[in-house]
Amino acid sequence: MNESGLHVLLDQQTLENRIESGALPEWAVAHYESFHEAILGERNGTPFPCYFGVESEKKGLGLYSFCDSTTDKDSLFDLGETLLEYLDTYEDHSERAPLTVFFRPSDDVSTEADYHEALWHVLQFLHVHDPEPWPDDIPTDPDDARWEFCFGGTPMFPTSRAPFYDDRKSRYCPVGLEITFQPRDVFEGVTADTEAGQQAREIIQGRLEDYDGVCPHADLGDWGVEGDREWKQYLFSADDEQAPETCPIRVTREHPKTEMPVGGNA
Secondary structure, eight states, X not given: OOOSSSSSOEEHHHHHHHHHHTOSOHHHHHHHHHHHHHHHSEETTEEOSOHHHHHHHHTTOOEEEEESOSSOHHHHHHHHHHHHHHXXXXXXXXXXXXXXXXXXXXXXXXXXXXXXXXXXXXXHHHHHTOSSOOOTTSOSOTTSTTOOOEETTEEEEEEEEBTTOSSOGGGBOSSSOEEEEEEXXXXXXXXXXXXXXXXXXXXXXXXXXXXXXSOOOTTOOOTTOTTOOSGGGSSOOSSTTTSOSSOOOOOOOOSSOTTSOOOTTO
16 A cells, blocks of 8 residues: 555555645546545535545545556556455455545546446456456346445445536536445445434435435435346436446356456446
8 A cells, every 4th residue: 555656555645645745647636636625525505425435534544546547458457456455455444444546537538428438348347357256145137136346256336426417416526537446344234224224324315415406316226125226326327318228247257257358338
């Protein structure tokens, strides 16, 4: 952690020190500063909806990294290595420490459809080059209520923010694609089937409606609940015509799986 370079795992203090010293490119500084201001700021008199995220950022518990590209294989290999390091070390940092990855903006990624394609290309690449097999207890079919993205043998919830949102500002990032990875274990005790989870959901959804000024997205749901689909929540649609109708990722249990194609909408 905190090694030199851009594609490395950073804690908040080290990241802020590198910003102050001028060690990071302008796009990286803009990405983090917009994230930090959004998470700790208010909109419509309401704090950012996810209070776990607010507390993490306020207390300096988050972890971060940058990625030069959503398509360059070397950059995505580096991202995979960083993600593995995160999975090995985040519990030593904080039991709920998320990893937020900021991607360099590109002129080739501008429409909502472009951002959906970019996200799923990143996740497909990570899956194809995953050093660990897909967990036995997680379905490979994204149309299963208990499906979710896995990497390094770990089920996780990657949520994204992007520039194409006009109303849903809780998912808006003015700079480019941003993905926050959280292992499923960090949600233990606060899932929909627990009293604490139901209370957390009510608080978050109440904040969400006030913060965004619109009703919570129709695809917002809970993992494992029949009828809800995890993959649709990774990057909420704003325009249904630009969003994928079916999950673009292809998942197999075969390992290794580096012969699987990575391209197109995947």
